[in-house]
Amino acid sequence: MGSLSSDAPIHVVLFPFMSKGHTIPILDLARHLLLRRLAATITVFTTPSNLPFVSRHLAGTSASAVALPFPGDIPGLPSGVESTDALPSMSLFPAFANAAALMQPSLEAELQRLHPRPTFMVSDGFLWWTLESASKFGIPRLVFYGMSNYAMAVSYASTIENHLRGPMAEDEPFTVNAFPWIKLTKNDFERHFSQPMTEENPYLEFIMKVAVAMGKSNGLVVNSFQELEPAFLEYWNRECVPRAWCVGPLLPLERPVACDPQLQTTWAQWLDRKRAGGERVLYAAFGSQAEIPAAQMREIALGLESSGTSFLWVVKKRESEIIADVDGGFEDRVSGRGMVVREWVGQRDILMHESVHGFLSHCGWNSVLESVWAGVPILAWPMMAEQPLNARMVAEEIGVGLRVEAADGTARGFVRGEGLAKAVRELMEGEKGEAARKKAKEVAEMARKAAEEGGSSWTALEALVEEISRKRKDHTG
CATH class of the missing domain: 3.40.50.2000 (Glycogen Phosphorylase B;)
Structure with a gap:
């Protein structure tokens, strides 16, 4: 230059x-x-x-x-x-x-x-x-x-x-x-x-x-x-x-500055506790634009609950109101294992946290890249725009994730809670999930070199x- x-x-x-x-x-x-x-x-x-x-x-x-x-x-x-x-x-x-x-x-x-x-x-x-x-x-x-x-x-x-x-x-x-x-x-x-x-x-x-x-x-x-x-x-x-x-x-490009533990957010402290206990956490977030119907929000909650996996789920205000009504006490039932966050979060910080081993994502391109950078495999659930193409790329082209399957097998169909729970368990514990995790680490190294x-x-x-x-x-x- x-x-x-x-x-x-x-x-x-x-x-x-x-x-x-x-x-x-x-x-x-x-x-x-x-x-x-x-x-x-x-x-x-x-x-x-x-x-x-x-x-x-x-x-x-x-x-x-x-x-x-x-x-x-x-x-x-x-x-x-x-x-x-x-x-x-x-x-x-x-x-x-x-x-x-x-x-x-x-x-x-x-x-x-x-x-x-x-x-x-x-x-x-x-x-x-x-x-x-x-x-x-x-x-x-x-x-x-x-x-x-x-x-x-x-x-x-x-x-x-x-x-x-x-x-x-x-x-x-x-x-x-x-x-x-x-x-x-x-x-x-x-x-x-x-x-x-x-x-x-x-x-x-x-x-x-x-x-x-x-x-x-x-x-x-x-x-x-x-x-x-x-x-x-x-x-x-x-x-x-x-x-x-x-x-x-x-x-x-700057290296992150270590945060004073007294200033950490509640979700950061929660993730730290999961890391100390050796637990794998699924991070779930669908971006700020997607409009998820109430019936589908209910199935997401039930799927995360029945998966048996620890999870950190970021929701918008309207979605939060829906969750509160899921079978009278969803958050109480998952207390300790799951956490629902109702605020703007540092997604990059979450994905880089050592306890996070999977990302349930809408596959917005920023989210895909942040997950790739962190070496975290993706459970792809596209919602809008070019996200279905990103999901294909993630799961089929570069192999750093798996797909959520709709009940009718279509690209935009309704997802049942039991189907989501099965996909979460496969990502977090199954052979396909481990293969995607290994590939995600390899791609993360490629990203850093680039x-x-x-x-x-x-x-x-x-x-x-x-x-x-x-x-x-x-x-x-």
């Missing part, structure tokens, strides 16, 4: 989408750029209600956060909601995402004021309109999608081969020519992709805007590492645009900054 230091200081603009799962890895990217001195200045754009969260995660760095006003009085959207985490229903997502585009004039006013002039911008793919803003100021735009190469490549191949439309049943297996060893179904994809683009399908219209803007951008920043999915990275860079750069896992100095992700980030900075310099003369 010496050739860059002799030129103007590198100023990187980051603009994450207003959702914690999208925001956190971009904030980790900011830390990587600053700690490795690949950027001199970083500006992060967000909204007023998200500013405290962003500022906390940037604490101790020189990065600055700028709040852009989020539009109010949007039909159908609750007043004051500035993050998808706070939406009462994900059916409001298209309205929320489209409302974000009204921030464009405010973004451009701030870009005009920034000094030094930005070298390049990394914006979330969902903020498709930032391409136009970046182009106005001659700023190269990189896209951050927060997805795996596997999910992107398989989705693209399935679409161009026209597997997602037509009369085929939702759970009828098909094979894509590009990856003949993979069996997929329509249910592995969001239903929007198999519907016509009409006024009744605003989600697909939004995705098309995102895809067009991505194709015109200068690169794709991928939170993954080359060794995890080489065939899918190679396919994307051969068949698609823009070029993908694997720079992950995007996790903190992120270390000289590793594939380390060098890819350097090369990306070098290339995009050179393009910016050539463009401005």
Whole structure:
């Protein structure tokens, strides 16, 4: 990077989408750029209600956060909601995402004021309109999608081969020519992709805007590492645009500071006691977006109870109310063996805890990577978005987990408590679980080597900054 230091200081603009799962890895990217001195200045754009969260995660760095006003009085959207985490229903997502585009004039006013002039911008793919803003100021735009190469490549191949439309049943297996060893179904994809683009399908219209803007951008920043999915990275860079750069896992580079035992959370103390007793703990969490029906929540509780396994289960407020009514006293019956947490937790800290030997997960990509980094096998139960594809990757492609099976055998079917209990026991005690655990440890070592100095992700980030900075310099003369 010496050739860059002799030129103007590198100023990187980051603009994450207003959702914690999208925001956190971009904030980790900011830390990587600053700690490795690949950027001199970083500006992060967000909204007023998200500013405290962003500022906390940037604490101790020189990065600055700028709040852009989020539009109010949007039909159908609750007043004051500035993050998808706070939406009462994900059916409001298209309205929320489209409302974000009204921030464009405010973004451009701030870009005009920034000094030094930005070298390049990394914006979330969902903020498709930032391409136009970046182009106005001659700023190269990189896209951050927060997805795996596997999910992107398989989705693209399935679409161009026209597997997602037509009369085929939702759970009828098909094979894509590009990856003949993979069996997929329509249910592995969001239903929007198999519907016509009409006024009744605003989600697909939004995705098309995102895809067009991505194709015109200068690169794709991928939170993954080359060794995890080489065939899918190679396919994307051969068949698609823009070029993908694997720079992950995007996790903190700093070593964690030992916590004062007096300041530990209740759940951390509970995990410490389990470790002291030599017990294996299953961590269960389904992210902040999934909407789990009450009947399914009840089956999860009963399944965890009957599994006989120690578990730490993180739930949202609405889910907590459902759990309280499960056969009058669920938490009392599992007291000592199971713990229900109703607060924001440090998921990475939980997965890195020595007592945690399994992760019952919705397979959001951040969660998959955090589990991979910790060497913890996954019991995959996808809920939405590209999570079914991630689940296939986890269980079938890289072998670091098992799948939860629905009662009817479909990808999105109802899961009974007894079926969940059986899957939990297999992950935590069975031969398949031990094989996945061994593989998870091997993949964790691969991830660390990729992120270390000289590793594939380390060098890819350097090369990306070098290339995009050179393009910016050539463009401005």
